[in-house]
Amino acid sequence: MIKTDVVIVGAGPVGLFAVHQLGIKGLKSEVIDNLDKAGGQCIELYPDKPIYDIAGIPECTGEELTKNLLDQIKPFKTNFHFNERVQEINSEGDNWIIKTSQNKVFSSPNIIIAGGVGSFEPRKLSVKDAEKYEGKNIFYSISDKNIFRNKKISIFGGGDSALDWALELSKIAEVTLIHRREEFRGAPHTLNQIKKEGKVDIKTKFQISSISGQNNIESINIKNDDGKETEVKTDYILSFFGLIMKLGPIAEWGLNMDKKTIKVNTENFETNKKGIFAIGDICTYPGKLKLILSGFHEGALASVECFKRARPNEKYRFEFTTSSKEIQARLGVKNK
Amino acid sequence: MPKITYIDSSGEQRTIDVQKGLSVMEGAIQNKIPGIDADCGGGMACATCHVYVKEEWFNKLPKTQDGEQDMIDMAFEPKKNSRLSCQLIVSDELDGMVVTTPSKQT
CATH class of the missing domain: 3.50.50.60 (FAD/NAD(P)-binding domain)
Known part of the structure; x- marks a missing residue:
């Protein structure tokens, strides 16, 4: 004491x-x-x-x-x-x-x-069933990046955390970066680097609409402003919407x-x-x-x-x- | 005084008089309108005073300044007509404005 x-x-x-x-x-x-x-x-x-x-x-x-x-x-x-x-x-x-x-x-x-x-x-993902996968397939911070090796990762957010991890994980995994508008808040040079290396699939003007899977996430659906939906095969979601x-x-x-x-x-x-x-x-x-x-x-x-x-x-x-x-x-x- | 209408996510409407010069957020807080948290107190630092502005009013608003869109990125279910109500200053031009609050702020 x-x-x-x-x-x-x-x-x-x-x-x-x-x-x-x-x-x-x-x-x-x-x-x-x-x-x-x-x-x-x-x-x-x-x-x-x-x-x-x-x-x-x-x-x-x-x-x-x-x-x-x-x-x-x-x-x-x-x-x-x-x-x-x-x-x-x-x-x-x-x-x-x-x-x-x-x-x-x-x-x-x-x-x-x-x-x-x-x-x-951390601000949590608000989509249905997100809670079920938190700590297993959905993370708000990263402690061991090796679990993502050769996996399909969907990263949400437009700030430095989202950009930095998209760049870093694109070296060992298949990364999709999803953000609600075209402008990113994070450092422009990181975004330029991501674009230059061309390994990250960037989807702007999209937000998450649903998660599909059984015990683990198998895919997610993302929706743009006009209501158009796209499926993204996903093993892990990383969500960086601040605190x-x-x-x-x-x-x-x-x-x-x-x-x-x-x-x-x-x-x-x-x-x-x-x-x-x-x-x-x-x-x-x-x-x-x-x-x-x-x-x-x-x-x-x-x-x-x-x-x-x-x-x-x-x-x-x-x-x-x-x-x-x-x-x-x-x-x-x-x-x- | 200009009137501002706040509609919550269940559809309930509340119309109140808000003094010119106050923000739409302050109008809500002072009149105990539910659905707006305003954790940071109006500093454009938290995105918990997020509202959807009815289209006809949205276009009359001054454009977002640097930082507001950045915060809206983090808001709960942002849409095209999302704004932070702490940045909307009530004036005669906005008399009658209608805003909808999201189903939650965090």
């Missing part, structure tokens, strides 16, 4: 800055995220899109913001637990016991939920919810449960704005209440980073 002052659920920008606000107060946090790296929506949804409303930073991308936030919290040597989702929480005295999908157990007086819109999952966000187990924790968001008070961003806080996109209150800068503010206020709960015998004293020797020591600043 890992004991800590605060467990933060979500490693997006708001979760990362909460680490900072807790860290300068001398509190240790552990961060859990379902993705394989930090950044949340900034990294998954818009890594290259410029953001123009971070105070003091005229322009930066989601990727740059994430990198800078990670640099900013480096002094606190925070542990990150990636590829894990919090499954269950239980109260034990003044503490919360937190269990993850990898069966890790944490004990902490505070939980800060900075979960955005929930955890990311969706699902709230997941958080909905079962007995928190006051408003649709997919958690109600908090604006004094310390605590939920209806003592010691459970919600900040960033996942919290709601009158006037809430889903902005990164709002999430930073919410984390700062939540960190004060976290301090009071984690250090009940100490007096909280508000201090500035510019003048506090204690904070500067925690940040590893060498006094000049």
Whole structure:
């Protein structure tokens, strides 16, 4: 069991800055995220899109913001637990016991939920019977490409994942690339390379309409805008339609919810449960704005209440980073 | 105020007044119209405010900007008349517009 002052659920920008606000107060946090790296929506949804409303930073991308936030919290040597989702929480005295999908157990007086819109999952194929073949003949990511050797593969999607895998798998398999329009979102040079090598059968303006097979997929039907159907012999389907966000187990924790968001008070961003806080996109209150800068503010206020709960015998004293020797020591600043 | 009609996948119609300048997505969210999730809050980053626009209105809309079609690629059952409702800004010209929501958003 890992004991800590605060467990933060979500490693997006708001979760990362909460680490900072807790860290300068001398509190240790552990961060859990379902993705394989930090950044949340900034990294998954818009890594290259410029953001123009971070105070003091005229322009930066989601990727740059994430990198800078990670640099900013480096002094606190925070542990990150990636590829894990919090499954269950239980109260034990003044503490919360937190269990993850990898069966890790944490004990902490505070939980800060900075979960955005929930955890990311691949968007699934919506065609009938798709579920039956998922994990067997239908994949949303690839762990071992060798299972596709000399097979017939139908790849769906227009982004980099679809293009990269079409090119890569065309070296060992018979690949059909199917996309709903002529323009591809993915890198033009990959598409050019695919066309130059000429090994991939590209079918644009088509979408999947049905799957046929018994125990395994044998073929699929694809349909274009005019309703024309074509059969494609297929052993495996690879579907790359990006990620969706699902709230997941958080909905079962007995928190006051408003649709997919958690109600908090604006004094310390605590939920209806003592010691459970919600900040960033996942919290709601009158006037809430889903902005990164709002999430930073919410984390700062939540960190004060976290301090009071984690250090009940100490007096909280508000201090500035510019003048506090204690904070500067925690940040590893060498006094000049 | 311009009126926007939202038809859900079961055919149920809801017509509401939406303030000029709001998006068709915001009109739906503020009036608790089902069928539009808008997970990302209007950032053209999630494709969960996907709607089908009735043809006579579709052609009156400003063209999609870079990125919107990319997101529609990922939407649930996109069609020729698919748009992201967060990108449709309500104006007098769009008074009476009819949009249909897909059977699901994810």
